[in-house]
Amino acid sequence: MASSVTPFVDPETGAPTSPRSFAIVHQRPRGSFMGCSKIHDYDILGKLGEGTFGEVHRARSRKTGALVALKKIIMHSEKDGFPITALREIKLLKLLSHPNVLRLEDMAVEHPPKVEKRNRPIMYMVTPYMDHDLSGLLDNPSVQFTVPQIKCYLQQLLEGLRYLHDNHILHRDMKAANLLINNKGILQIADFGLARLYDGQTPMPGHGGGIGKRDYTGLVVTRWYRPPELLMYLKKYTTAIDMWGVGCVFGEMLVGKPILTGESDLHQLELIFDLCGTPTDDNMPGHKELPLYKDLHPRPRPGNLPQRFREFGSGAVSLLRELLKLDWKSRINAHDALQHPYFRNAPLPAAPGEIPTFEESHEFDRRKFHDRKAALPPAPKGGTVGRGVVNGNTGPNSGFEPDGYGGRNGANGSRYPRNGLPPPGERRPAWQRDHGHRDLPPRPPPPQNYSNGWDGAEYSDSYRDRDRDRPPRGGIRGGHRDAAPIDTYIPSYDRERDGGGGRREPPRDDRRRHDWDDSRRHDRRWGGEHDDRMRSSRTRSRSRSPIRDRDSHRDRDYRRG
Amino acid sequence: MRSHTYLQDIIFYTTQCLTQSAGLLLQLPQSVTAQANVLLARFWLIEPMLSYEFSDTSAATLYLTAKLSSHPVSVRDICNAYTYLWSDSSPLFRRQPSPQQQPPEPTAYTPTDSQKTSFHNRLLSLEARILYTLGFDTHVALPHPLAITYLQALEFFNHSKSEIGSLTIKYLNTALLSPQMLYLTHQPNALAVAAVYNAARDLGAKMPDTSWWEVFDCDREELGFLVVGMRSLEGWVGKMREDGKGVWEEGMVRRKDVEGEMTRRGLLRGNGDKAVDEEEEMARLMDERMATMEAQS
Ligand SMILES: Nc1ncnc2c1ncn2[C@@H]1O[C@H](COP(=O)(O)OP(=O)(O)O)[C@@H](O)[C@H]1O
Ligand SMILES: [Mg+2]
Numbered sequence: 001m002a003s004s005v006t007p008f009v010d011p012e013t014g015a016p017t018s019p020r021s022f023a024i025v026h027q028r029p030r031g032s033f034m035g036c037s038k039i040h041d042y043d044i045l046g047k048l049g050e051g052t053f054g055e056v057h058r059a060r061s062r063k064t065g066a067l068v069a070l071k072k073i074i075m076h077s078e079k080d081g082f083p084i085t086a087l088r089e090i091k092l093l094k095l096l097s098h099p100n101v102l103r104l105e106d107m108a109v110e111h112p113p114k115v116e117k118r119n120r121p122i123m124y125m126v127t128p129y130m131d132h133d134l135s136g137l138l139d140n141p142s143v144q145f146t147v148p149q150i151k152c153y154l155q156q157l158l159e160g161l162r163y164l165h166d167n168h169i170l171h172r173d174m175k176a177a178n179l180l181i182n183n184k185g186i187l188q189i190a191d192f193g194l195a196r197l198y199d200g201q202t203p204m205p206g207h208g209g210g211i212g213k214r215d216y217t218g219l220v221v222t223r224w225y226r227p228p229e230l231l232m233y234l235k236k237y238t239t240a241i242d243m244w245g246v247g248c249v250f251g252e253m254l255v256g257k258p259i260l261t262g263e264s265d266l267h268q269l270e271l272i273f274d275l276c277g278t279p280t281d282d283n284m285p286g287h288k289e290l291p292l293y294k295d296l297h298p299r300p301r302p303g304n305l306p307q308r309f310r311e312f313g314s315g316a317v318s319l320l321r322e323l324l325k326l327d328w329k330s331r332i333n334a335h336d337a338l339q340h341p342y343f344r345n346a347p348l349p350a351a352p353g354e355i356p357t358f359e360e361s362h363e364f365d366r367r368k369f370h371d372r373k374a375a376l377p378p379a380p381k382g383g384t385v386g387r388g389v390v391n392g393n394t395g396p397n398s399g400f401e402p403d404g405y406g407g408r409n410g411a412n413g414s415r416y417p418r419n420g421l422p423p424p425g426e427r428r429p430a431w432q433r434d435h436g437h438r439d440l441p442p443r444p445p446p447p448q449n450y451s452n453g454w455d456g457a458e459y460s461d462s463y464r465d466r467d468r469d470r471p472p473r474g475g476i477r478g479g480h481r482d483a484a485p486i487d488t489y490i491p492s493y494d495r496e497r498d499g500g501g502g503r504r505e506p507p508r509d510d511r512r513r514h515d516w517d518d519s520r521r522h523d524r525r526w527g528g529e530h531d532d533r534m535r536s537s538r539t540r541s542r543s544r545s546p547i548r549d550r551d552s553h554r555d556r557d558y559r560r561g
Numbered sequence: 562m563r564s565h566t567y568l569q570d571i572i573f574y575t576t577q578c579l580t581q582s583a584g585l586l587l588q589l590p591q592s593v594t595a596q597a598n599v600l601l602a603r604f605w606l607i608e609p610m611l612s613y614e615f616s617d618t619s620a621a622t623l624y625l626t627a628k629l630s631s632h633p634v635s636v637r638d639i640c641n642a643y644t645y646l647w648s649d650s651s652p653l654f655r656r657q658p659s660p661q662q663q664p665p666e667p668t669a670y671t672p673t674d675s676q677k678t679s680f681h682n683r684l685l686s687l688e689a690r691i692l693y694t695l696g697f698d699t700h701v702a703l704p705h706p707l708a709i710t711y712l713q714a715l716e717f718f719n720h721s722k723s724e725i726g727s728l729t730i731k732y733l734n735t736a737l738l739s740p741q742m743l744y745l746t747h748q749p750n751a752l753a754v755a756a757v758y759n760a761a762r763d764l765g766a767k768m769p770d771t772s773w774w775e776v777f778d779c780d781r782e783e784l785g786f787l788v789v790g791m792r793s794l795e796g797w798v799g800k801m802r803e804d805g806k807g808v809w810e811e812g813m814v815r816r817k818d819v820e821g822e823m824t825r826r827g828l829l830r831g832n833g834d835k836a837v838d839e840e841e842e843m844a845r846l847m848d849e850r851m852a853t854m855e856a857q858s
Contacts, residue, residue: 107696
């Protein structure tokens with residue numbers, strides 16, 4: 001073919017051009033390019049967190065004048081570079097766009113002084129400033145929620161969650177402290193540090209959370225908001241785990257404080273059984289297959305939810321029961337919850353603008369209201385939440401609630417070693433400090449390994465399914481679930497595109513993984529000792545345990561450092 | 562006629578090949594390595610190529626992509642792989658050794674401790690640089706799964722789909738290496754359509770009579786451009802080897818060779834100073850020169 005040596009021709013003018021300049025000309029328009037700002041583009045107004053969450057600062061953008069929050073990405077692990085959990089959170093947030101999901105506006109970089117040799121930049125995530133988090137707001141004694149206000153917040157929470165679930169995202173850390181509220185009455189779901197893409201069927205109206213398709217790590221969701229199936233080690237969990245959290249948050253808004261405050265995982269289950277009854281084939285089909293169930297011998301009881309929440313009316317009780325169903329398969333999904341009569345019966349939900357404004361409150365300012373600082377309870381007995389994984393075949397859970405499964409430690413010492421304690425004086429991760437601070441339960445460690453975290457090709461298929469052309473700052477559009485995958489980095493090329501809607505796509509089932517992914521792996525072109533060495537190092541790390549210690553350690557370091 | 566931008570093209574092509582080779586050595590799935598190729602292309606759209614050693618940039622993009630995937634690799638493994646590929650023992654861009662020849666001693670491609678430390682530092686600062694430069698846009702949508710889907714939806718009367726499928730994938734993988742940066746200028750659906758088209762045509766498969774590409778949202782003009790672009794790489798690489806004499810002889814192209822060549826051609830008044838700022842300046846200068854020359858041509 002004659003043209004085969006000079007492809008670098010501008011398709012419009014026919015003039016020869018350099019491929020690189022061609023690409024530069026045709027790349028995504030700079031205006032829509034969401035790059036990084038410098039930290040000097042913001043005036044720092046003060047720290048929001050006091051070490052409890054790492055660092056969150058309040059700041060004002062010099063460009064727009066808007067108030068923002070800057071969340072510092074803590075680089076604990078010098079040796080592995082940029083923390084994987086933060087990378088995932090950022091990657092995910094960049095794909096999301098919904099009024100009830102916190103928006104990642106920017107990334108800001110701070111260059112440390114040049115004197116240091118290994119000066120890596122410090123990165124901040126920039127999100128719009130929100131006046132409160134729900135936990136802080138509820139703890140403010142001068143704030144009393146009205147029913148219309150509760151309905152308004154709950155509705156927004158469900159809208160946000162419906163969007164996430166429809167787009168194959170599990171949040172996995174539903175709790176009041178991760179729900180942000182501003183003085184316009186808008187609620188947004190925040191903190192995607194534990195979120196991941198969901199491989200299973202998205203919830204369908206009338207069908208609860210459906211059935212799980214694959215295993216995920218069980219070490220998610222803060223204990224007080226952790227659903228019974230997770231506490232009993234179901235691995236194939238579904239979007240229903242987030243719905244349980246919604247139930248807990250709903251109850252918390254009604255009574256003004258967390259409703260299920262277990263001191264250990266076993267205690268948490270006991271509290272759940274008190275409220276929802278003990279598992280039966282009726283209220284929790286399949287419970288006998290849950291790994292932990294055979295070790296449990298709960299005293300049978302019916303559950304006191306209706307009595308405990310009677311004062312809030314039958315509508316509230318009915319919705320709460322749907323959300324706090326033991327049976328994860330039929331636990332109500334976000335779509336159906338939004339249709340619940342609770343939202344249609346008087347008093348109707350307030351419009352966000354009607355909600356009165358409050359003095360700003362965040363979880364960490366709780367001290368403003370109660371002088372709890374002096375009265376911090378001692379660190380929990382084990383004091384090791386999520387720490388202490390050293391090496392060998394210890395699981396990520398070693399040291400995680402060492403008091404929780406006393407019996408199991410003996411039975412399965414390799415997974416829950418007794419000695420998984422951090423050296424004395426070691427810094428504790430924040431989610432453990434949480435515990436001391438206002439009796440919060442320990443937050444779970446983040447996804448502990450890559451293979452359980454964000455997967456490769458198969459899963460990224462579904463990732464791409466959701467990925468389509470975005471408005472300038474990007475995001476998944478509601479509605480067009482069947483759009484074709486679009487590389488968001490690419491401008492629409494020399495013509496108008498329909499922006500993602502209305503693309504045809506064969507049914508999902510056709511979209512099987514092809515062997516293109518693996519075929520090359522067997523190519524032994526490179527042969528030789530080097531190759532073998534690599535292969536064996538890989539196998540070794542695989543066979544050791546499902547957990548990669550290094551990674552889990554690193555993740556935790558970042559998350560809770 | 563020699564392409565004006567042949568140096569940039571050679572750097573691009575060889576570095577992308579290096580990434581692919583490292584992906585093989587590290588036994589990464591092609592979906593991961595391919596994403597690394599795309600990230601590298603994005604990075605070089607913004608950052609001058611000469612700012613960093615090419616193999617370091619390749620290593621950092623691969624490390625970052627693998628970290629985000631379900632196939633993370635350790636810094637140590639990356640270091641071993643790249644040290645090997647960079648060494649004289651590496652078969653990459655070298656003529657096949659004669660069968661009698663002894664395999665190289667492992668010491669010839671095993672990094673020393675100080676090499677490891679320095680590699681580690683370079684890797685991590687480049688990782689941060691890449692993230693910053695890309696504005697953390699690390700998400701890549703690849704055309705490969707789409708191409709398979711399209712194939713399944715199409716009817717090729719006289720040919721097995723698996724044969725067409727594997728050639729389609731080859732076209733897509735080859736396009737990753739093209740300095741034309743097709744992955745940055747075209748959406749995955751268009752790339753997928755063009756690859757299917759090329760594969761079917763090569764195998765003489767009878768395609769549907771209709772303008773089937775429109776079903777996949779690709780118009781005739783775009784398809785034509787991509788079809789030519791994808792088919793041209795092979796011939797072009799042969800030519801590049803000719804043009805690249807003096808820079809790209811044996812093994813991986815190195816920054817210092819490129820700088821030397823640029824100095825010889827008067828594109829640089831280089832004094833061999835390695836300060837990064839100056840290199841950026843040089844690269845900018847090079848880009849400007851190229852642009853002027855292009856404008857004149
Ligand atoms: N955009 C924001 N506006 C106001 N406060 C915020 C914002 N983002 C985070 N915060 C505060 O910081 C706390 C921790 O942030 P979060 O994203 O949950 O990080 P972590 O992973 O440390 O829990 C939140 O509970 C909230 O109080
Ligand atoms: Mg949080």
